[in-house]
Amino acid sequence: MKQIKKIGFWFLVLFLLILICLPGIWIFVSAFRPNPEILAKPANWIPDRWTLHQFTQMFSINGYVSVPAFKYLMNSVIISSVSTVIAITIGMMGGYAFARFNFKGKNKIFLSLMLARAVPGISLSLPLFILFAKVGIINTSFGVILVYVAMNVPFTIWLTDGFFRQIPKEMSEVARTDGCTRFQAFWNVELPLAGPGIGAAAIFAFLLSWNEYALASILTRTVHSKTLPIGMMDYLDEFTINWAGMCAIAVVMIIPALILTFIVQKHLVSGLTFGGVKG
């Protein structure tokens, strides 16, 4: 009986793993298969031919461009990194203030910051579309960066607030009685200690910008500022889909995200839960 229970348990775990991994793996495999093979009926389960066709087309190694994926990739990298750096700098200052100071309306301000983040992208895109068009920053990387900074700040505050709380107050106090200013104590003592956590917050902010669709699809119009998630839609015509091509661009999008997730996983959970429980 105990044996059966154990086998059942591991069977469940295996089933779970397949459920989680299979969709991603299927995309990955399809990206390296020629389209006719994907479309075969009945299905061709084991790939006969592997090809880099979609990737060479995307990155125009033979001079022919199907979808300017390299440009999209560059836009994505620039927009995500710049917005992350700014959001982390601003958000970290906010998180420090919430963790170290007591001031009037602290909890109310914290809550309103989080509520600002809850506004759905598509609802926010309507006025932003009109305003950005009027100001003349529609279809620019600058406009998208601005939006992503604001979207990332509340969550960065939540995370960094938790990480700063984990550092004993006394450490900064000791540094300050030794003659440091508050900023020096922050810079030399608290920041290095909170470093890994802030790194996690940065990766989280990066991924949010990297993956965002609803706002970018409205605020970017041409290859000049389109990011990868928007570029992905180039493979989607009215009636046909280039499945292999779409899978290929999906792979380009997911690999950096997976690597970053892998680096960040440990700190992310502790940041979220600590900020939540001991708040």
Add this chain to the structure above:
Amino acid sequence: MVRKIFRSPVMLIMPSILAIGFVIIIPLIFSFYTSFTSYKLTRPDSLFNFVGLRNYERLIDNAKFWYAFGRTILFLAVVLNLELLFGLGIALLINKITWGQRTLRTIMMFPMMFSPILVGFQWKYIFNDNIGLLNNFLYLFGYESAIPWLIDKYLAMGSIMVAEIWANTSIFAILLLAGLLGIPRDPIEAARVDGCNSWQVFKNITLPFLMPFVFIALTIRSLDVGRAYDIVHIMTGGGPAMRTELLWTMIARIGYKDANMGFANAMSYVSIILSIAFTYYFFTKLVAARRDLGQQ
């Protein structure tokens, strides 16, 4: 300069508030104004054509809007509950594993990092009636008629829910697992000595301890419910015959395709209030659960 900023919390928070003010608050005030006008993108001068509450009156009379609204609530209720349930199950399962737990935890986090648009595409591919993984799989077992997962008016909504649950269950699982790992052993052992069975231990010790974690997960999740737009947008676009139309896709259609910004803004206020209400509710619950735990 830097020194001065670090002496006052107001100066430290100011940049955050400014950023959010410029990108979120001011646009929202503007869109609040336009929701009282007949603003159409194609006729810029209509921005100053004040119509009072007419957009909101039209909204109340609009059956399609109420269908979309009801569908959104139903969608969220089903999806959030199942995610919480599956997440709890997975967390309890992984908590039992001693060997390879860390690896499993990492693997579990992956769906969380998939872009919603990617999740949508991935499941559009799997649910494709012709070349999809699922139908091809059923074909292996002799089920030869292709099931139109995304085209059938009942199956389409279910298919979208599957995609949404796949993408977001891991947030619950990860955070609840962190909660489970932090539960002190003593009370559980004491309860067992006193003769509690597994279910009683779970109900009276594990679950109350987990509640703050449940609310952390729900709060974080409620921030992003609007991202379901991406998934629906790519999987069905609100079809077939608007059977999967949620508030968010309806806003996009009326705002951009029909260029009827005033009306769309009125509608988007409903969706904003919905999201904010969700977040506010879970956040206050989180604060309360935290306080309870602190008192014990």
